[in-house]
Amino acid sequence: MAPTNKVHHVTTIARVAATLGEDEDWLSDVANEMDQEDGLIWVYGPGDDGVMAFTDFGIETLRELVGMHKADPELLKRLGTSE
Template sequence: MELVRGVDRRNRGLTMHVNKVHSVRTLALVARGLGEDEDWLADLALDMEPEDGLIWVYDPQHEGGTMAFTEYGVQSLLNLIDIHRGRPK
């Protein structure tokens, strides 16, 4: 979540930007759902940005992070699969 310093005459503090993303799916879950190889999808998604629906999730089991996708990110990934395989949309 992005913090934005704003001028708020009522509380004069930090204000928060409200992100509309309410859930994400990990790369492993997306790969399983699509029946695709996880490593291959990770290679396709390497050039994706947060604007494309890719975020990184960190936890004690994945200190280096793991890819996760918003709904829009899954659609972006599906578009990359189609482009890679040369399928028309």
């Protein structure tokens, strides 16, 4: 039997950025470190572009990442050069 998905809602990155008072583009760069297991999902509509969205757990994970990146602003630069 496949596991049952317990997620009943997600919040878009635009709304999370507004709630946290952060720039959406910067937050997106930070969230690129996250995976599905971290509470990040992509929502697709009729167009080809997806919208980044988060479960409640994902928002908490993102808050932790934001704290790490604010404590070490060079982190994104290092992560960007390692790819």
